[in-house]
Amino acid sequence: MPTLKTRERLSEVRYEIRGELARRARELEAQGRELIKLNIGNPGAFGFRAPEHLQRAIADHIHDTDPYTHQQGLPEAREAIAAHHRGRGTPNASPERVFIGNGVSELIDISLRALLNHGDEVLLPSPDYPLWSAATILNDGRPVYYRCAAEHGFLPDPDEIEALVSPRTRALVLINPNNPAGAVYPRALLERLVAVAAKHRLLLMVDEIYDGVLYDGARFEPLAPLAGDLPCLSFGGLSKVHRACGWRVGWAMLSGDPTACGDFHHAMDLLGALRLCANVPGQFAIQAALDGTDTIGPLCAPGGRLYEARRAVIESCATSEHLQLMAPAGALYAFPGVTGAAAEGFDDHAFALEVLETEDVLIVPGSSFNVPYRNHFRVTLLPEPEQLREVFRRLERVLQRRAEA
Ligand code: PLP
Numbered sequence: 001m002p003t004l005k006t007r008e009r010l011s012e013v014r015y016e017i018r019g020e021l022a023r024r025a026r027e028l029e030a031q032g033r034e035l036i037k038l039n040i041g042n043p044g045a046f047g048f049r050a051p052e053h054l055q056r057a058i059a060d061h062i063h064d065t066d067p068y069t070h071q072q073g074l075p076e077a078r079e080a081i082a083a084h085h086r087g088r089g090t091p092n093a094s095p096e097r098v099f100i101g102n103g104v105s106e107l108i109d110i111s112l113r114a115l116l117n118h119g120d121e122v123l124l125p126s127p128d129y130p131l132w133s134a135a136t137i138l139n140d141g142r143p144v145y146y147r148c149a150a151e152h153g154f155l156p157d158p159d160e161i162e163a164l165v166s167p168r169t170r171a172l173v174l175i176n177p178n179n180p181a182g183a184v185y186p187r188a189l190l191e192r193l194v195a196v197a198a199k200h201r202l203l204l205m206v207d208e209i210y211d212g213v214l215y216d217g218a219r220f221e222p223l224a225p226l227a228g229d230l231p232c233l234s235f236g237g238l239s240k241v242h243r244a245c246g247w248r249v250g251w252a253m254l255s256g257d258p259t260a261c262g263d264f265h266h267a268m269d270l271l272g273a274l275r276l277c278a279n280v281p282g283q284f285a286i287q288a289a290l291d292g293t294d295t296i297g298p299l300c301a302p303g304g305r306l307y308e309a310r311r312a313v314i315e316s317c318a319t320s321e322h323l324q325l326m327a328p329a330g331a332l333y334a335f336p337g338v339t340g341a342a343a344e345g346f347d348d349h350a351f352a353l354e355v356l357e358t359e360d361v362l363i364v365p366g367s368s369f370n371v372p373y374r375n376h377f378r379v380t381l382l383p384e385p386e387q388l389r390e391v392f393r394r395l396e397r398v399l400q401r402r403a404e405a
Contacts, residue, residue, distance in 0.1 A: 013134045016368035021352055025362045036391055037362040038379040041179070041332045043243035046382035048305075050244035050285070051295040057288035058247075058281050065280040071272035073100025073251070077286035081251050084290045085234070089225035090255045097254040099268050100286070102278045104209050104235045104250035109135045110275075111233055111252060112171075114267035115203060116141040121168045123161060127154070127335070127369035127376075129179045129207065144169070145370060150337060153326055154181035158192040165196070171203040172196065174223065177210040180335045180369050180378040182328020184218040187226070194226050203264070204232040209250070210331040212241040212296045215310055218329035229257040231264065238282065240332060241296045242289045247282035305384070310334070312385040316392030322399040323392075332382060335366065338375045341403040348374045351398070359394035 017039050025035055037045075044050075058065075072078060078095035085093035101107035108131055112122070118140045124132050126145035133143045146161045148154040161172065174193065176185040185193075197204045206223040214220055224232045237250030254265060299306045310327070313334045317325035322342040328334055338346050348365035355361050366376025379391065 007138075009137055009140075012137050014368065015130050015134060017130070017364055019368070021356060021362060021364075024353070025356060028356070028360070033360055035356075035360045035362055036383065036387060038383065038391065039362050039364050041240065041380050041382065042245050043240070043332075043382055044246060046384075048243040048382070050238070050242055050247070051289075051293070053291075053293065054238070054242060054244060054285040054288045057285045061284040062281065065284065067280070069277045069280055069283060071269060071275075071277055072096075072098060073278060074280075074283045074286075077283045080287040080290045081236075081253060085224065085253045085255070088222045090222065090234070090253065091225070091228055092255055092258065093224070093253060097265065099252045099254070099272055100278045100283055101250050101252070101272075102248040103239060103245075104207065104237045104252075105131055106248075106275075106278070107235060107250055107252045108132060108207070109139070110271045111205065111268060112136055112139045112141060114264060114271055115170055119168060120170045121166060123164060123169060123172045123202070124370070125156060125173065125175055125178070127180050127366065127371045128173075129175055130369060132173055132175070132207070133370050141170075142168070143370070148178070148181065148183065150181075150324075150326065150376075154178060154183040154335075155185065155189060156193070158189070158196050161193070162196045162200075165200045165202070169200060169202060171205050173205045173207070175207040176223070177208075177213060177218075177220065177330025179210065179331050180333045180364075180366075181326065182331050182333060182335065183326070184214065184220060184329040187221045190221055190223055190226050194223070194230065197227070198230055204230060205235070206232065207235045209235060209237050209240050211236060212294070213300060213306070213332060214330045215300050215307060215328065220330065224253065224255040227256060229260065231256040231261045238285060238289055242285075243296075244282070244285065247285065248279045249282035249286065251286070306332070306381055308385040309381040309383060309388050312388040313379065313381060313392065316389055316396075320392070320396055320399070322396070322403060328381070332380055333378050334381060335376055335378050337366075338377075338399065342399040343375050346375045346402075348377055351402075352377060355395060355398055359398060361391050361394055363395075
């Protein structure tokens with residue numbers, strides 16, 4: 001029998017957060033092993049719940065959720081998103097420029113499809129959230145990575161970014177607060193990045209899905225107000241700040257001078273129309289989510305579950321001879337690096353597999369985030385603090401064995 005052929009460019013696409021190691025983890029679970037799985041930033045899987053007033057908003061409207069909505073989303077939800085952006089100082093933030101999608105994931109794909117022609121380049125952070133690379137490749141673009149080096153707090157260097165601009169460059173993608181490294185970008189840096197985009201007429205695409213997940217006084221600066229008249233697409237959603245991943249609700253706010261945006265708005269609208277609309281029940285929670293109630297702040301403050309989980313990871317790395325960590329200032333992950341004797345000949349995949357097979361812990365190898373080095377790994381901060389301390393005791397055992405080998 002001839003076998004089915006698949007899209008060739010898929011061979012360039014990786015999403016290891018749910019890849020081979022996750023498959024092996026399921027096999028082990030089927031054999032009865034009890035695993036601690038730290039591969040996915042899925043709050044609901046760790047006992048977090050969406051705030052009650054969001055749940056209520058959906059329940060109260062459940063009888064209104066049968067029809068399709070407009071392709072860009074429910075008008076009242078779009079108005080709430082636009083108002084949220086206007087409150088931040090985003091210029092030209094009107095509901096007509098809001099696109100609601102099945103998570104930010106769908107909107108990343110749609111917006112790159114709306115933008116890219118074959119061979120166009122997209123400036124992506126390294127490390128990145130790998131969907132950005134995958135969606136660039138699958139929409140016929142070419143990822144061009146700019147470094148966010150550990151020794152510079154995982155922050156990008158605007159001069160390095162500018163040196164990577166070519167006549168084919170179309171967009172500059174930022175992830176702030178950052179997944180996987182937890183960096184939160186200061187205003188002065190964002191201003192320099194806006195200047196690069198302005199000089200080279202790049203679309204700014206900023207993934208701000210973790211915009212409320214901040215620790216120790218870190219300050220989030222939204223990009224769109226700094227971008228002013230420049231075309232800018234800001235992504236946000238309910239998955240992380242509002243702990244409602246499963247509802248699949250994300251949005252993109254287009255800002256900047258409408259004339260400078262050309263046909264982009266129309267392209268987004270058309271692609272949105274082709275998939276009809278986003279999940280409707282979830283859209284009814286958007287107004288409630290943006291009503292000004294801060295439900296994530298207490299979790300990120302001392303004594304809060306995420307803060308204490310982060311503390312557990314920071315302290316575990318600080319007492320390890322083998323690990324180095326930049327304390328995450330935001331988001332739901334830590335991205336430690338292996339140093340010293342254990343780092344000799346280190347291979348992050350082999351390490352992650354050994355940790356899974358011998359210690360029943362699933363982590364994500366750092367190279368899954370499109371970095372050229374292989375001595376990092378990512379864990380999510382979502383488990384109970386004590387469980388994270390136990391995880392790091394187990395990781396330490398493996399690292400110690402390797403250091404002594
Ligand atoms: N962007 C980043 C940086 C993420 O970490 C994630 C999910 O982990 C997403 C986008 C996708 O989020 P959504 O659930 O809204 O599709």
